[in-house]
Amino acid sequence: MRLAQRVSRIQPSATLAINSKARALRQQGTHVVNFGVGEPDFGTPLHIQQAAIKAIRDGHTRYTPVSGIDQLKEAICDTLRNDYGLTYHNENVLVTCGGKHALYNLFQVLLEAGDEVIIPSPYWVSYPEMVALAEATPVMVSCLQTNNFKLHPSDLERAITPSTRLLILNSPSNPTGAHYTRKELEGLAELLLRHPQVLIVSDDIYYRILFSGQEWVSLGMVDEELRSRMFIVNGVSKTYCMTGWRIGYLIGNREVVKAATKIQSQSTTNPTSISQYAALAALRGDQGFVRTMATAFEERCHYVMDRLGELPGVSCPTPAGAFYVFPNFSSFFGKSGKGKLIRDSLALADYLMEHAHVALVPGGPFGEDQCLRFSYALSMEDLQEGFNRISRAIMELS
Numbered sequence: 485m486r487l488a489q490r491v492s493r494i495q496p497s498a499t500l501a502i503n504s505k506a507r508a509l510r511q512q513g514t515h516v517v518n519f520g521v522g523e524p525d526f527g528t529p530l531h532i533q534q535a536a537i538k539a540i541r542d543g544h545t546r547y548t549p550v551s552g553i554d555q556l557k558e559a560i561c562d563t564l565r566n567d568y569g570l571t572y573h574n575e576n577v578l579v580t581c582g583g584k585h586a587l588y589n590l591f592q593v594l595l596e597a598g599d600e601v602i603i604p605s606p607y608w609v610s611y612p613e614m615v616a617l618a619e620a621t622p623v624m625v626s627c628l629q630t631n632n633f634k635l636h637p638s639d640l641e642r643a644i645t646p647s648t649r650l651l652i653l654n655s656p657s658n659p660t661g662a663h664y665t666r667k668e669l670e671g672l673a674e675l676l677l678r679h680p681q682v683l684i685v686s687d688d689i690y691y692r693i694l695f696s697g698q699e700w701v702s703l704g705m706v707d708e709e710l711r712s713r714m715f716i717v718n719g720v721s722k723t724y725c726m727t728g729w730r731i732g733y734l735i736g737n738r739e740v741v742k743a744a745t746k747i748q749s750q751s752t753t754n755p756t757s758i759s760q761y762a763a764l765a766a767l768r769g770d771q772g773f774v775r776t777m778a779t780a781f782e783e784r785c786h787y788v789m790d791r792l793g794e795l796p797g798v799s800c801p802t803p804a805g806a807f808y809v810f811p812n813f814s815s816f817f818g819k820s821g822k823g824k825l826i827r828d829s830l831a832l833a834d835y836l837m838e839h840a841h842v843a844l845v846p847g848g849p850f851g852e853d854q855c856l857r858f859s860y861a862l863s864m865e866d867l868q869e870g871f872n873r874i875s876r877a878i879m880e881l882s
């Protein structure tokens with residue numbers, strides 16, 4: 485069957501691929517410790533589940549407005565007011581089928597062939613693919629491990645050309661857990677103000693999973709002028725353990741939101757009606773659960789950093805949030821184990837999957853082949869067992 489060329493322009497998701505490998509081993513009866521998962525291991529809080537059941541019983545089972553129900557858009561605007569100190573109105577909001585869909589719609593509206601999109605590297609695997617789907621060119625900008633893998637204004641300046649249309653910032657970050665400080669954002673803002681053609685996407689999907697001593701701040705909060713060029717992408721997936729419910733949102737310039745709504749109207753129509761009512765309960769309900777979850781991730785992060793510190797030759801910047809670490813394992817490259825040469829992050833991830841039954845995502849698809857991505861959205865027992873296995877398998881490399 486002839487497939488359209490756009491299919492060959494994109495790669496399947498590396499994180500989903502690792503999860504299906506782990507699932508296949510599990511189906512054969514093997515206990516795999518899966519550090520590959522990109523979602524909280526907690527269940528959706530009960531009051532949110534109940535809101536969804538109520539929505540069904542109340543008959544909210546039909547099409548909704550394409551851009552989402554008004555009550556949810558109002559709740560999103562209130563959240564932005566409380567958490568960012570920024571004022572937006574319903575016409576600035578598009579509710580989508582997950583944060584990923586918000587990014588997809590935005591890219592479809594803003595990008596075309598010839599446009600360049602700056603993606604600080606390491607990056608979330610889906611950014612370059614979604615940019616390519618919109619026929620634009622992803623421009624990866626390497627960020628130093630010594631700068632906690634964060635973008636420095638001088639790196640950004642070198643990457644900007646007359647074709648630069650968009651910069652993607654993700655803080656806290658998948659895969660590194662790094663979070664930009666106010667001062668760092670001010671540095672980037674100062675440069676961006678000198679390049680008015682560059683629009684900005686702030687992917688804030690992990691913003692409520694921030695560790696002690698971290699201040700929540702994003703680019704639009706440090707500079708009023710940049711706000712008009714900035715789009716915020718967020719959603720309920722990570723904050724409220726609702727990855728399967730598929731509710732995200734796009735915030736920004738009303739003309740762009742209107743255009744993205746038009747795209748959505750010819751693809752998914754509206755996001756699921758029931759999930760919208762559940763998301764409304766999530767945003768309007770008690771937020772205590774979110775703090776408890778962030779604290780649990782912080783404790784696990786300490787444990788993970790301690791165990792990584794015990795592995796000889798492994799270095800890793802300390803995360804400030806989310807539930808990922810991105811340690812550098814390159815000191816093992818060139819060694820062999822069970823007759824196989826460990827050439828790169830993929831070979832190491834394969835070796836650990838086959839011989840230690842531990843699933844990790846290779847760093848290559850995140851733009852940094854020296855690293856492996858660990859998600860620590862796992863129970864403490866699994867974390868302990870996983871690190872025991874990794875230590876043993878790594879020691880066998882020579």
Ligand SMILES: Cc1ncc(COP(=O)(O)O)c(C=O)c1O
Nearest residue numbers: 522582583584608658719721732
């Ligand atoms: C950085 C980042 N942005 C956006 C998303 C999209 O999340 P969702 O589509 O579930 O809202 C993810 C999910 O893994 C992510 O890691």
